Amino acid sequence: MTPGEYKNGGAGLQIHYSLIPGPFGDLLAAATDKGICFMRFSDAPSAALDELRAEYPNARLIGQETAFHRQAADIFRTRCGRITLHIKGxxxxxxxxxxxxxxxxxxxxxxxxxxxxxxxxxxxxxxxxxxxxxxxxxxxxxxxxxxxxxxxxxxxxxxxxxxxxxxxxxxxxxxx
The missing domain is CATH 1.10.10.10 (Winged helix-like DNA-binding domain superfamily/Winged helix DNA-binding domain)
Incomplete structure (x- = not known):
């Protein structure tokens, strides 16, 4: 887990997002080039995407799966492994x-x-x-x-x- 260096609502960040189907419901996952920065259960995908936009209003959002999304999806199959996070807090x-x-x-x-x-x-x-x-x-x-x-x-x-x-x-x- 690395602390995110987000400023100004994600200005300058490029964030890729995708929908991950899972046994407990779909998840909207988003990642920077450093790791997963956002993941929400997505009972209403448009609402989850609105949350992502609100969290990072100045970031460039791209609807495209990345290796980080696939890594996050593997949690359902393997129940273990390292997942790279890039979060702010x-x-x-x-x-x-x-x-x-x-x-x-x-x-x-x-x-x-x-x-x-x-x-x-x-x-x-x-x-x-x-x-x-x-x-x-x-x-x-x-x-x-x-x-x-x-x-x-x-x-x-x-x-x-x-x-x-x-x-x-x-x-x-x-x-x-």
Whole structure:
């Protein structure tokens, strides 16, 4: 994960995007020449594309698949491997997202545990906010974080989808 050096709404960036079909719904993925910078579940492709445009209003957007998109699509088949990300965020957000990347597939952690992992044990709420602003669905596994009580809480892209992803990671549904 490399921090993005985005300024002025992505001015000077060329971002390629494509739709990736997946077992939990289609994803709109976008990448710079350095890595994936944006990935959203795309129940309405035009809405996801509008989100990409809003996130990078001054970037040049090109509807074309790249090797980074194919790499991201492989997550459904291999459940592992390295994916190159090129994302923007505050230093705190980047620490939280890195902590999420360290949670193994099929494992769950609480917001408080993630807060401790980033060296801010009293910042569970701020961790939740950072998780909610995750720029790349699935690749940064925000779905692996649950409430302290063990309850699977909400998910930006539907609670049922979060539960299906977790079940798949736990091995309950190999043929999704």
């Amino acid at each position: 505050t230093p705190f957000q980047l620490k939280v997202w890195q902590a999420l990347l360290d949670i193994p597939a099929g494992s769950l952690q609480s917001y408080g545990t993630v807060a401790q992992a980033v060296g801010s044990p009293n910042a569970a709420r701020a961790v939740g906010t950072a998780i909610g602003q995750n720029p790349v669905a699935l690749l940064i596994p925000c779905h692996r974080v649950i409430r302290e009580s063990g309850i699977i809480g909400g998910y930006r892209w539907q609670r049922g989808r979060k539960m299906a992803i977790l079940a798949h990671e736990l091995g309950d549904t190999d043929d999704v």
